[in-house]
Structure formats: structure tokens, C-alpha cells
Amino acid sequence: MTTTSAPTAPPRPKRRPGDRLFAGAARGSGIFILLVLAGVAAFLISEALPALTASSEEIPGGEGLSSYIGPLVLGTLLGAVLALLVATPLAVGIALYITYYAPRRIASGMGYLIDLLAAIPSVVYGFWGLAVLAPKLVPFHEWAADALGFIPFFAGPASTSGRTMFTVGLVLAVMILPIISAISREVFSQAPALHREAALALGATRWEMIRIAVLPYGKSGVIAGAMLGLGRALGETMAVAIVLSGGAGATLNLISNSNPSTIASNIALKFPEATGIGVNTLIASGLVLFLITLVVNMLARWVVNRRADFSGAN
């Protein structure tokens, strides 16, 4: 017979100084990142404050802060939403092609090709948009002004250089394509194999299988990817700064020579020469951009995380 003695308290792990130091450093780095994010907001606010309190005559343009930033916000949203409308259907198609249509052996290589689009620096996209895409789109601009002129977006007169909001939207669409398609690809490939096989076993064609088993599963992933792409397009600077001939007031016209600039490109173009209250005004517009992208990104992450909880429960 063995008597089991009452279990003593488990030995407390010895805390060595090295352990404490290392854990502290790791924890400290994490907290530091939170501080940096808070710092971004705090420093932007502190530098934007002079512009917020300045009288409206001092602001560049002479009509106050909101009428300076307003057209920029419109331009930013216009370009980004156009990019999103073009890129999302394409990206979903690409993701479906790579996950379910392309021959297995070369599918990963094709995914790599799409990822290459994300690796190209944005300034190079600007060069390409200015030198190749804008001239190529001039005929389309003319056609759109003739045929679609009754829509406010295509009211014309058509630009002869092609450096319009429409061209910018297409360049941005190419830039956010890899982001949306990467996330869509991931969720599509995670669609449960049993659902897919069940659909096929019931006689579904490939498209019917995708419609009933893959798309419902991947929907929130596509939405999240699109919002991340939107965040990227809102903040894109150099490509817009190079391609767009902006600076005109608020207009919805996508194809004329007078376009509203975007927040980010306006900062990039004006900042190097700005002085005094002009700098503060630009930083205030940067703060607005920061808040817009912050909201969009937080929404996107919220959608992603909600989905992660959901699929974890299954």
C-alpha cells in the first residue's frame, strides 16, 4: 500500500533576472508600439493645432480650413472608391482563378506573379501611369465625353493629356489589386473541402459549387480585403501626385482637366515649399486622412476578426 501524501503546493518557478529582463523587454516593445500609434495621433494634433485655431484668411486659399480640406477629401474619396469598384470584381476573379481554375502545378507561380504587383514601388506606378496609361486612355476620355456626357461623372470636356481622376482610379486599382486578391485567395482556399465535395457530389458544376460553397464562406474575407484595399488607396501618395493634374475645386467630373487633388498627393506636392501656417494646414489635412484610414482599417480588422472567431467555432 502506498499512501499518497497530500499534494504540496507546486514549486513556484524560479524567476531569474535574465527572465525578467527579457520578458520586460518583450512587453516593453509591445507597449512601445501602442505608444507610437498614440504618438502619431498626438504629434499630428499638436502640429495641426495652429491651423485649427488660425483665422480663415491665414489659411492658404484664404477661405478657411474646411473649404481648403473639403475638395481634397472629395478627391481622395473619389479616386479611392473608383479604384475599389474596378479592383474588387477583378480581384475576386483572380482569386477564384488561382484557387479553383488554374492548373494546380502553376497556380502558386501565378499567385507569385500577382504578388509582384504589390512589390513595385508606388513612385514607379506613377511613372507608368503618366507615361503609358494616361496617353492610352485619351481616346476613351473623348468617347466617354461624347457618349456618356449626360452622367455627371463624364461631363467633359475631355482631357487631352489623360491626367485625370479616372486614370488615377485605374492606377490605384492596379495597386490595390494584389491586396484584395491575396486576402480573397486565402479565404477561398479555406472553404471547407467537405462542403465543396458535397456540392460536386450533388451534381453541381464548378461555378455552382463555388456559388453555394465557396462564396458564402469567403464573403466577409472579400469585404475585409476590399476595405484594406480602400485604406491603401485612400493613403496612396506618389502615384496620384505624379499622374493627377489636380488642384481645381470640388467637382465630380472624372475626365476633365480640372480635378480635385487628393489629401496625400497635395501634401507631397506642397509640403517641400510650405512655410508657417501652410505647414500646419497640410498637417491638419494629414490628420483628417489619418482619421479616415484609421476608421476604414479598424472596420476591416473588425470584420476579419469576427470571421476568425466564427470559423474557429466550426
Place this chain on the structure above:
Amino acid sequence: MSIDTQPAPQPTTRDRGPVAVHRRLPKFAPPGLFLAGVALGAALSALTGFSIATAIVYGVVLGTLAVYIASRSVEGRRKATDRLVTSLVTTAFAIAMVPLVSLIYTVLDKGLPRFDSAFFTNSMFRVVGEGGGAYHAILGTVIITLLTTLISVPIGLMTAIYLVEYGTGRLKQAITFFVDVMTGIPSIVAGLFAFALFTLLFGNDVRLGVMGAVALSVLMIPVVVRSCEEVLKLVPNELREASYALGVSKWRTVVKVVLPTAIAGLGTGITLSVARVIGETAPLLVTVGLITGTNLNPFDGRMATLPVFAFYQLTQPGTATQAFIDRAWTAALVLIILVMALNVVARLISRFFAPKTSR
């Protein structure tokens, strides 16, 4: 036992119900029809003034329509829809390839004329026309990127270690969430942050290389955290437990067991995050500026960097316009080569330093 070698009786489709009527297009029909449609499209384009773009657009639309109509009349609605989606999805992929090919071709075409030794050995000091190069800008980019890496990797790696090895509860959730949010900060906002920070510290109109490094770090840290976190999560728990069972302390387990196991993935992730920031232009534009001479000290005044150099060469050319534009394209070409080289290095790292799973 005799085996019946009679050929199977021909199915008489007329007598069967609709279920057994299973007609399919022969295998060569869809591509054939598609090509016929493309040819028709090219002809149509030729009628209205030939151009490659309209020929391709008309051709793909007509080809897709031909396949759809044929399939619809022979195979029925469901199969036709399936074929339609197949060609739509394939077209989507093909459309995405157009800008990639066009962009790489254009950069090579316009960048190669000045891709000479002078470009890599001369700066723009006292150059107003032809000649000159990006020696100063390339070195500036390398220095600022190295500085960025020095700031970002320790912070990013330690945060990833915290999230995987130590983190619990609210703080871990908050860090994970805000790191994700931080990946979406616009690059120009990161630049403005660094500008505001250094303006408060050192007064107005300060331009330093290290400001650019700080701005780029804001962009790079979240990328490092995410990629390192993913890799550290892959290290099997058995390795950690074996180490603890031998009485090794936790931090030595992390340093001597976890990190060496994950070294290939960490190297790949960090290299890719360097590739992500090396082409950033906007933050450097507002924090580092540009000079024509060579400045290798990031703590003293403006520096030249390759992306900003390319931007100003293109947008603010001097009197010899073509020389400036040529330099801009060559700078863009060098930038793409740098990014691609980093991507290749990342792949090589993951191939050659991968943990040996079996002997």
C-alpha cells in the same frame, strides 16, 4: 467462361428520358469557338481602324459569347454558365497581367539607356544637363534603409516574441489589433509624424536622414511584427517543453531554441519587410528632402534617396529635359531591381536556412 466481347449497344437517346440526354461539346470546340470569336473581333476592329487594344477587347468579348451561345444551345443553361464564368475568371487574371507586363517593359525600355557606370559612380553635384548619376541617392537609400532596419527589427521581433511567448489577455489583444491597424497607416502620415516629432524636438525646418528612418520604421515595424509572429507560432511546442524539462529558463529557451528553429522564416519575413519600405517615397519627401551632393551622415542635414531622386528628376526637370527624364527612369529601374533582388534573397533564405526536418 466466355467473356462477352460484343460492343455495348449504342444508346438510343430518343427513347430515354431527358435525364440521360447528356450532350457535351467536343473537347476541341470551346477553344476553337473562342479563337473564331477572337478572329471575328480582330476583323471587326480592322473595319473601324485597327488597333491592338480594340482587337483584343472585341475578340475576347466575341470569343466568350461564341462559347456561351454554343454551350447554351448544346449543353444547356447550367453548363453554359459554368463555361462563361470560367472564361470571365481567366480574363480577370489576364487583365491583371497587362499592367505588370506593360510596366516592366516600359521601365526596362526607358531605363536602360542610362543604365551605365556613370549612373552608379557620379552624383548630381554641379550637374545641370546630361551626365550625372544617382551614386549619392543609392548610398542614401542604403543608409536610411539600414537605419530603419536597425530600429524596426529589435522592436518588431521583441513584440512578436511577446505576442507568441508571453502575451496574455487584454494587452495582447490590444497590441495585435493596433499592429494590424498600423499596417494601414498611409505612408505620408508616417512622414508627417516624423516631421512633427523632430520639429518639436529641434525646431523648425529640420531635415535629417534619421527623420526618414523614423518615418519608415513606423511603416516597417507592424510588417515585421506580423511576419515574425506568424513564423514563431509555427515552432512546435514540443521543442519548448523539451527545453523546459531540461531546466532551461524561459528566456534562454526563446533565444537558444525558438529563434534558431525559426531563423529561416524570420530572415525571409524581415527581408520582405525591407523590400516593402525601400521604395517608399512620400515619407522621405517630407522628412529627408533631396540634395545634389553626397551626404552620408544621416544625423546632419538633407540626404538624397533613390525614390525622391527619381520623383524630382521626372517632375522638375531642368533645361535639358530628356537627360533628367532618362535619369528618372533609370532610377526607377534600379529601384525595381533592388526590390526584386530582396524578394529573391527572401526566397533563397527560406530555402537554404529552413530547419532540417530529417537527417
